[in-house]
Amino acid sequence: MAVRTSIEIGLSAVIVAVDGTTPKIFAVRQPGSDGEEVDGLPLGPFDPLRHRTLEIGLRSFVEDQTGLSLGYVEQLYTFGDRGRQARRGDADHVASVGYLALTRIADGHDAPEGTGGHWRPWYDFFPWEDFREDRPPILDDAILPALRAWSTADPLAAPPGRALGRRERLRLAFGTGDVPWDEERVLDRYELLYEAGLVVEAQRDGRVPAGATLPVLGAPMRHDHRRILATAISRLRSKLKYRPVVFELLPPEFTLTELQQTVEAIAGRHVHKQNFRRVVDAGGLVEATGTTSVATGGRPAARFRFRRNVLLERPGAGVRLGSRT
Amino acid sequence: MAVRTSIEIGLSAVIVAVDGTTPKIFAVRQPGSDGEEVDGLPLGPFDPLRHRTLEIGLRSFVEDQTGLSLGYVEQLYTFGDRGRQARRGDADHVASVGYLALTRIADGHDAPEGTGGHWRPWYDFFPWEDFREDRPPILDDAILPALRAWSTADPLAAPPGRALGRRERLRLAFGTGDVPWDEERVLDRYELLYEAGLVVEAQRDGRVPAGATLPVLGAPMRHDHRRILATAISRLRSKLKYRPVVFELLPPEFTLTELQQTVEAIAGRHVHKQNFRRVVDAGGLVEATGTTSVATGGRPAARFRFRRNVLLERPGAGVRLGSRT
C-alpha cells in the first residue's frame, strides 16, 4: 500500500453579483507574501466530518465568512497544482476546488466588519475583457505588442499537452487576423498572458526574472485566484447562453433594459437591442408584471419577472446573444 | 485556526474507446463489500510529492495500472460525498476527482495480466441509453412504470437545492409527454433512478430497505462509479457537438461510415446519413486520403483523415448531430 499523503482540501468561491452595469466579485484583501496588500477569493477548508458534500461545505463557510446567502452554485474546477499553490518545502499540499456562486448585491451591506471583504469590479482584474465602450486600449497598447513579441520569438513552441503553438494560440485567444474576438475565451487569454510572463503572478511564481519590468495588466490576486476567476467568467459567459442564470443576478422584477444591461455586463459586449427583446420574449423567459418602472429619463419601461415555467417548457433556455452590436 | 483534517484525494478515470460500433470503458473487477464481484473504475491516489498536477498524476497511474497511453483527458467533477463513498466510522474520507479519457482500443491487448482489467460495453451499465436499434424496451417495461409510481406518490417533492419536483424532473429527463428524449441527460436520468431507489447502488447505500425487489436496471458499479460514468457519458455526448473529439477514438484513417458509426455509438442514436456527410465535409473536418477501404459488402469507401487545421480555422468545430434518424 502506498503511504497516505496528508492533503488539505480548500474551497474557493467566486461570488458574483452585478451592481448596475458593473459585475463584481466578493474579494478579500490580505497581506501577500511580499507585504503588499492583495485581493484574494474567499477561501475555506473542507471538513468532511461537518459537511456531507463539498457544496454544503462551501455554502456554510461562505455564509460564516461573508454573511451572504448564495443562490446558484456550480463547481468549476479542481486544482492540485502544487507549483502554483505553495513553494517548495511547505508542509502540506493543497488541492483547491473552485466554485462559482451567484448572488444579488445587497445595498450598503459591504464588508462584514474586520475581514477585508469587499465587492470589487471584476474588470479591475481583466481590463482587456470589457468591450462595452470600445475595444479596450490596453489590448493594442500593451498586450498585443508584448504577446506578438513572445509569439514570434518561437512561433511553434507548445508546452506539453498543447496541440497548438504560440502563434496559433494567440490568434484564437485574442482574435487577431481573421479570427473574431470570442468573449468566452477568458481563461485562454489569461493563460497565454501567464505563460508569456506578462502578469505579476507569473513573476511571483518565478517564471520571469524578478524585477523585470512589466506593463500593468490588471490587478493581481493571491495564489492562482485570478486563474480561477478567469475560469468563472468563462463559464458564466458561456452558461448565460443556454441556461437562464442571469435572473439569479437580478431582483425579482426588472425592466428589459436592466436585463439586457446585466447580460452585457457579464458578456463584456453590447447586444442588439431589438433582437435581444424579441429573443427574450419569444423564448418565453419573462412575463410582464403589468407595472411600469419610474422613468429614468425617457418613456417608463414595463416591468417583468422571470417565468419559472421555462424550466419546464424549454429545458435549454438561455439568453442567446447573437452577434455583436 | 481550524484543525486540519486528513483527506486522501482519489483519482478515478473513465477511459473510453469505441470497438466497432460498441463504446467501451476500461473496468476493473474486484470483490465488493458483499462478496460479489463488481466492476469499478480504475482508481489511484494523488500524490502531490510525485506529480505536479492532478492530470499528470492521473496519466501516470493509469499507465502503470492498465498499460494504456491516454490521448485526450478532461476533468469531470470532484466529489467529496462521504455519504456515498464510505460508511460512517471509516478512518479517512476520500474526495475523488473524476476524469474522462479517450483512447483507441488496441486489438487483443485486453487485461494487463492479474488485475481484473477489461473492456466492457458502457451500455451494459446503461441499457436504457442506447436508441440505435429501437427505443430500449426496458424503458417502457420497467423504468417508466416504476418512475411514474414514484413520481405520482409525491409529484411535487424536491430534494433540497432542486428547483423542480419529481413529476417535472421525470418529464424532462426521460422525455415523457411532449418533451423529446435528450441523449445528453444521462446523469439526470441516473440520478432520478438513484433517488427513486431503483438501482442497486441506492439499496447498497441504504436508501431503500435491503431485500426490496428491484428490476435489474443495468450492471451496478462500486461506490459511486456509475454516477461518474454517467457524468462522463453526458459530457462526451455534449462535447462531441462542438469540439472534434471523435477523432481521438478513431484510427488515423477511416471511412465516413466508420466516423458516423463512432458518433452514433457515443450519442446512442442514429443520425441522418446524407446530412451527416455534408456537415462533416462542409465543416472541413476531414480530408480524403485518396485511398479506398476494402469493401465490406458493397461499394468501396473512400478513406479520410482528420484535418488538424480545423483547430485553427474554426475554433468551435464539432460534429453537430442534427435531429433524429
Add this chain to the structure above:
DNA sequence: TCAAAAGTGTTATCCTTACACCCATGT
C-alpha cells in the same frame, strides 16, 4: 442481375441578422 453500401443533388423551413420606424414620457 441483384443486394449492399457509397455518394450527390434539390427543396422547404426555420432561425438569425440587420435595418427602419413608431410610441410615451420628462424637461
Add this chain to the structure above:
DNA sequence: ACATGGGTGTAAGGATAACACTTTTGA
C-alpha cells in the same frame, strides 16, 4: 418641441431537415 429611452415590423441570408436519386462494388 425635443431629447431620451421604450417598443414593433419586416425583409434578406444562412443553416438545418427531409426527400429522391445515381454509382460502384461483390456474390
